[in-house]
Every structure is written in structure tokens, then in C-alpha cells.
Amino acid sequence: QLQLQESGPGLVKPSETLSLTCTVSDVSISSSDYFWGWIRQPPGKGLEWIGSIYNSGSSYDNPSLQSRVTMSIDTSNNQFSLKMSSVTAADTALYYCARHVSVGGGWWPDYFDSWGQGTLVTVSS
Amino acid sequence: DIVLTQSPDSLAVSLGERATINCKSSQRVLFTSNNKNHLAWYQQKPGQPPKLLIYWASTRESGVPDRFSGSGSGTDFTLTISSLQAEDVAVYYCQQYYSPPYTFGQGTRLDIK
Numbered sequence: 001q002l003q004l005q006e007s008g009p010g011l012v013k014p015s016e017t018l019s020l021t022c023t024v025s026d027v028s029i030s031s032s033d034y035f036w037g038w039i040r041q042p043p044g045k046g047l048e049w050i051g052s053i054y055n056s057g058s059s060y061d062n063p064s065l066q067s068r069v070t071m072s073i074d075t076s077n078n079q080f081s082l083k084m085s086s087v088t089a090a091d092t093a094l095y096y097c098a099r100h101v102s103v104g105g106g107w108w109p110d111y112f113d114s115w116g117q118g119t120l121v122t123v124s125s
Numbered sequence: 126d127i128v129l130t131q132s133p134d135s136l137a138v139s140l141g142e143r144a145t146i147n148c149k150s151s152q153r154v155l156f157t158s159n160n161k162n163h164l165a166w167y168q169q170k171p172g173q174p175p176k177l178l179i180y181w182a183s184t185r186e187s188g189v190p191d192r193f194s195g196s197g198s199g200t201d202f203t204l205t206i207s208s209l210q211a212e213d214v215a216v217y218y219c220q221q222y223y224s225p226p227y228t229f230g231q232g233t234r235l236d237i238k
Binding site: 046047048049060062063064096098101104105106108109110111112113114115116117118 | 186
């Protein structure tokens, strides 16, 4: 049974860099049918896609985040990571990692079929 | 970016009755190369992550009860719960994967009347 678990600091100071890791269990992150994605949800609000990465390291990210996002993947440890620089209070949110299915035959992945429980990151001094 | 607008923002339905949630896209999400609508539906219960219900607009994810169904094509889509159960109280989101950036609707809150 696939499990995803987010980890990282729950409190980040403004202007600093947010760093999160997602550990994937029971499924190889090297599978060719999946990207691995990050989605966030500000308290009481909706969902925003941050970015997704493939086992090769190729990735897509949301232009609305103005190039503040860096993603990486560690196939040997079955983990992938997110870094978001220059954070502000607007980046306070529940951050989810998710498996991003890529079976539609297109250039980019499709829907998210498994999600972690999420980790709350608060940006505050 | 593709904007998804859900309606209504919230609704309350009696147990056993039908619930209908709409999702309208700012542009067509029908991919001509595979003739599929690149739209998914998720259910989010309080304190839980979203759960995939429907993909390709109408394909039910494994394990999802058959009272959940998706329909529509092009720019207009519908999630229908044929007979509302108490455990269906949640917020429902549509999501397009026609092109990045992937976007979600604003969510529809479903409660029991």
C-alpha cells in the first residue's frame, strides 16, 4: 500500500527558505508511470499545485510562484524534496506531497491518485 | 492558466437524495489526441488530504462507491452523488490536467440538510 509522508520544519522565518521532504513507501519512486508532486492549501482555503518532478529530475512548476521553487529527487532513498525561497506569510499552508499519475500519453502528468497527510508550514518571525 | 469555476459554493442535501456539483472550465480540456477530457474530481473530508474520486471526467477510481459519477465534456462537467450518505459530507474539488499549471476549482462544500 503506497504511503507518502511529508517532513520538515513547521516554522520558517520570512525571507528564508522552506524545505520539505516526502518519503515514499512500498512503491518505487523510479516507476516510469508517475511524477511526484507538491500541492499546498492555505488554512481554510483551496488547493494550489506547486510543482511535480520525474525520476529523471525533469520537472514542471507553477509560474505563479515566480521561480522560488526548486525540486529534487533521491531515488536511492525513495524521496523527493521541495525548496521554496524568500517565503512570506502568504506561503503559510498545509503542504501535501502526492503521486502524479502519468499514463495519458501526453507530455505532462495527469491526476493525483495518492496523497500524504500533509504538513503545516507557518511563516512567521 | 485554465480557470475552473465550481457551482454552487455550498449545498445541503437530504440523506438518500441526489447531489450535483458543477465545474466549468475557462477553456476546453478535451485532448484531441486521446479524445479524453483531462479533468478529475476529489473529495476532501475535514482533517484529511484530498481523495481521488473520478479521472478522465467519468472514470471512477478503484474503491470509490458507484453512487459517485462524473459526466460532461469540453468545458462543462458534473459530479453526481446519486444517493447521499452521511459519510459524503466533504468539500469537493475539480482539477484540470489539460496543461500545466494544474489548477483546481475553488471547492464545493456538501452538507446534510
